[in-house]
Structure formats: C-alpha cells, structure tokens
Amino acid sequence: MRVLLTGGTGYIGSHTAVELLAAGHDVVLLDNLANSSARAVSAIRKVSGREVSFIRGDIRDGNSLDGVFQTHAVDAVIHLAALKAVGESVAKPDAYNDTNVTGSRRLVERMAAHGVTTLVFSSTAAVYGDPASTPITEACPASPQSPYARTKREVEELLRDLHRADPRWRISILRYFNAVGAHPSGQLGEDPRGVPDNLLPYIAQVAAGRRERLDVFGDGYPTRDGTGVRDYLHVVDLARGHLAALDYIRRSPGVALHNLGTGRGHTVLEVLHAFEAVCERTIPYRITARRPGDVAVSCADVSRAREELGWTATHDLQKICEDLWLWQSSHPDGYGDDHSPTSTLGVSGNDSASSQRAKRMPSS
Known part of the structure; x- marks a missing residue:
C-alpha cells in the first residue's frame, strides 16, 4: 500500500513513517516545513533503511495536492498536518480554522477527485474538554x-x-x-x-x-501529590496505532472512532x-x-482500541523517559536547522518563499 502522510516530517508523522515502512508500505511525505525539519526525511531513511518520497507542499494548496495524487498512486491518507498549540489557538483562532478546518476540507476534496477514499485522521482528546469522569470513553460527550x-x-x-x-x-x-x-x-x-x-519536552x-526550571501549574488537585494527572503515550505506540487503525478501516468500511x-x-x-532517575x-x-481550564485528571479508556484494533501501548513511563533523554542528549538543538529542505523525491509543491509564509502547514 502507498500511504500519503500529511505533516509527514513532524514529530508524530516521522515516527509513523518509520512504522509504515517497517510494515512494508510505501510512504509519501507532504509537509511545508513551517514547524518541522526536512532533516527528518534523512533520519526516516536512516532508521528504516528504506527510501521515502518527500514533497514540500501545503494541504490548502489544491494544485499541490493534485500534483501529489497525479504523480503517486496513493491508496490511503494519514492526515496529521495541523496547528496544535492550545494557547496559540486562543490568540489566533482564524489561523487555526484556516489550517485545520479549511485545509482538511481541501484535502478530502482532492482525495475524492482522485478516487482516494481511505483516511486516518489525527484528532485529539482535547475535544472531550472537562469530562465528568475518567477514564474517558469514546461515548463521553x-x-x-x-x-x-x-x-x-x-x-x-x-x-x-462526508461518509x-x-x-x-x-x-x-x-x-x-x-x-x-x-x-x-x-x-x-x-x-x-x-x-x-x-x-x-x-x-x-x-x-x-x-x-x-520547570513551572508546575498547581499542587492542590485531588490527586496523589496534588499535581495534575495525564495519560502519557509513547510516540512509537501512537505511530503503531495509526497502522492498526488503517488495517481496521480496510476491513471495516464506515467511520471508526478510537481513543489512543x-x-x-x-x-x-x-x-x-x-x-530525574x-x-x-x-x-x-x-x-x-493553576492555569484556567486545566483539569485534575485526564486518562483514556482504551478498551475499544484493544478490542477492535488489537492495539495496546507497550512502553511504560521509564521507557518514555529513556528514549526522550537519548534524543535530547544526542540532539540538544533538535534537528538543528532552519526548516530548509535538504532533498526531495517526486513532485514539488509551490515552494516560493512568499507562498510558504502565506500557507503554513505545521506538522504533527
């Protein structure tokens, strides 16, 4: 299967690409590098030992999307590209609507035009807001x-x-x-x-x-030590969740919803x-x-993903910390570049400096 990953050079996108390649799929990365690095493409190739196509383009640019679908025989799309900072969204709601909503609408329009109707969408547990109880099931309003x-x-x-x-x-x-x-x-x-x-991070x-230092926002919550409780998921487990979801919808047409x-x-x-340890x-x-809007506890009920996708997270908090520290200590400045692309394969999107400033497609 050939899979298009929007936001493919970002944090979640790059890890998902590696897992797709390891499973034998072909991968096409689409990203405008607004907040990610093209050096991730080289890292994906190095880790996977396989080639991957990279296209600099924007999900809001219909011509760029048409070029991708015309050049690559895409079977499915994993849609990760989005603006995703909660605080920034309060200050820039129009930008978030433009990228996340308008961009997604443009993407599915061009998918339909090219006969591609299989999609995994990156949503967020933030849609639950402040739930009445935890763990949070998919039935939570x-x-x-x-x-x-x-x-x-x-x-x-x-x-x-759409469905x-x-x-x-x-x-x-x-x-x-x-x-x-x-x-x-x-x-x-x-x-x-x-x-x-x-x-x-x-x-x-x-x-x-x-x-x-780290600022800890509040220690008066009704939790074990007074600080907020969250469900932390290793990015490799999350990446594998995308593969499980893709396999599931290939077998089961319709719209599936799962917590990860x-x-x-x-x-x-x-x-x-x-x-520290x-x-x-x-x-x-x-x-x-405390920050306004923060909740005391937010944890997932993952029974549906376990039962329907056959997926469970396997990495614990210690492994999360070990892998993050290895990355941070070996890459103190991250990928250490200015987002400029190092190489591309396949077609190029609209790559003028002015269009990239006007069309931001941050990565996941």
Missing part, C-alpha cells in the same frame, strides 16, 4: 474548550458528513492523549520551536540546561522524578498558580 479543540471536532463532523454523503469512504478518527518520548534509535524525536507546549530541556492512550495516569511530579540529575521546579 464532546465539549471542546479551545479554538484548537473546536477545529478538530469540526473536522470530525465534516468527515462523518453519510458517500458510503465508499473508510475513515478512522483517532483521539490522542499525550504523545511523548522519541524513537529508541535516538535519531527521531520532537523538535519544538520556541517554548515547548508539552510537559516532557520541557523537562528534557531543563535537564539539558537549556531552561532554568495507555489507560494509566501519572502526575506531573511523578513524571519529573521518573525523568533516567538522566541522573536534579531538575529544578517551582509550584505556580
């Missing part, structure tokens, strides 16, 4: 609290409408919990630009001396101390005020 989460929910509904109008579509919606860690080879990992949005940068998480929660301080150094932190 959606109540997105941020512009980011609302864009993901809107795309979910767009895809359901109702044309039952040929086979669609998987994956609601991720907290993707963390790095590839065990140390060659692939998260490469955040600026201040990391997520806990573990921030802890890793403090451990590496890139940041002074571990079903186990860890507090902020438990994560910090686990990382791995890196063998003390990580300074301070307790600060």
Whole structure:
C-alpha cells in the first residue's frame, strides 16, 4: 500500500513513517516545513533503511495536492498536518480554522477527485474538554474548550458528513492523549520551536540546561501529590496505532472512532522524578498558580482500541523517559536547522518563499 502522510516530517508523522515502512508500505511525505525539519526525511531513511518520497507542499494548496495524487498512486491518507498549540489557538483562532478546518476540507476534496477514499485522521482528546469522569470513553460527550479543540471536532463532523454523503469512504478518527518520548534509535524525536507546549519536552530541556526550571501549574488537585494527572503515550505506540487503525478501516468500511492512550495516569511530579532517575540529575521546579481550564485528571479508556484494533501501548513511563533523554542528549538543538529542505523525491509543491509564509502547514 502507498500511504500519503500529511505533516509527514513532524514529530508524530516521522515516527509513523518509520512504522509504515517497517510494515512494508510505501510512504509519501507532504509537509511545508513551517514547524518541522526536512532533516527528518534523512533520519526516516536512516532508521528504516528504506527510501521515502518527500514533497514540500501545503494541504490548502489544491494544485499541490493534485500534483501529489497525479504523480503517486496513493491508496490511503494519514492526515496529521495541523496547528496544535492550545494557547496559540486562543490568540489566533482564524489561523487555526484556516489550517485545520479549511485545509482538511481541501484535502478530502482532492482525495475524492482522485478516487482516494481511505483516511486516518489525527484528532485529539482535547475535544472531550472537562469530562465528568475518567477514564474517558469514546461515548463521553464532546465539549471542546479551545479554538484548537473546536477545529478538530469540526473536522470530525465534516468527515462523518462526508461518509453519510458517500458510503465508499473508510475513515478512522483517532483521539490522542499525550504523545511523548522519541524513537529508541535516538535519531527521531520532537523538535519544538520556541517554548515547548508539552510537559516532557520541557523537562528534557531543563535537564539539558537549556531552561532554568520547570513551572508546575498547581499542587492542590485531588490527586496523589496534588499535581495534575495525564495519560502519557509513547510516540512509537501512537505511530503503531495509526497502522492498526488503517488495517481496521480496510476491513471495516464506515467511520471508526478510537481513543489512543495507555489507560494509566501519572502526575506531573511523578513524571519529573521518573525523568530525574533516567538522566541522573536534579531538575529544578517551582509550584505556580493553576492555569484556567486545566483539569485534575485526564486518562483514556482504551478498551475499544484493544478490542477492535488489537492495539495496546507497550512502553511504560521509564521507557518514555529513556528514549526522550537519548534524543535530547544526542540532539540538544533538535534537528538543528532552519526548516530548509535538504532533498526531495517526486513532485514539488509551490515552494516560493512568499507562498510558504502565506500557507503554513505545521506538522504533527
């Protein structure tokens, strides 16, 4: 099978590419490198030992998408490209709607035009908002609290409408919990630009001396140590979840919805101390005020994914910390470039500097 990965040079995309290649699939990466590095393409090739096609292009550019589908006989799409920072979405809701919603609509329009009707969509557990209870099942009502989460929910509904109008579509919606860690080879990992949005990359940068300390937002929650509990999922497990979802919708037409998480929660301080044990150094932190909208506990019920996809997470918190520290210590500056492409295979999208500034397609 030939799979198109949008946002393919990003954190989740690069790991998913490696797993697809290991399973014998051919992979086409589409990314505009707005917040990822083309050096990830070389890393994917090195880790997998296989070739991969890379196209610099944008999901909102219909001509670029047409070029991809005309040049590559794509069988399925895994759609990861999105803007994904909750705080930024509050400040820039129009940008999030444009990239996440308009971009997704353009993608499925061009897929349909070229007869490609198999899609795995990267959604988020943020669509649940502040659930009444945990663990969170797929039946929990959606109540997105941020512009980011609302864009993901809107795309979910767009895809359901698409299938109702044309039952040929086979669609998987994956609601991720907290993707963390790095590839065990140390060659692939998260490469955040600026201040990391997520806990573990921030802890890793403090451990590496890139940041002074970690701010822990609140210690008065009704949890084991007063800090918030989250479900942390190794990125390799998450990548394998995409393959399981793709296999499932090939066998079972329709729209499938699955949580991807571990079903186990860890507090902020438990994560910090686990990382200290791995890196063998003390990580300074301070307790600060709670952030508005933060919930005490968020953990996935993953029984549906286990039963229907045959998928479960296999990496524990220690392994997450070990792999992340290997990546951080061997790549202190991430991929260490300015996002410029090093090489491409296949067709090129609109690659002018002005169009890249106008059409941002960050990666997952």
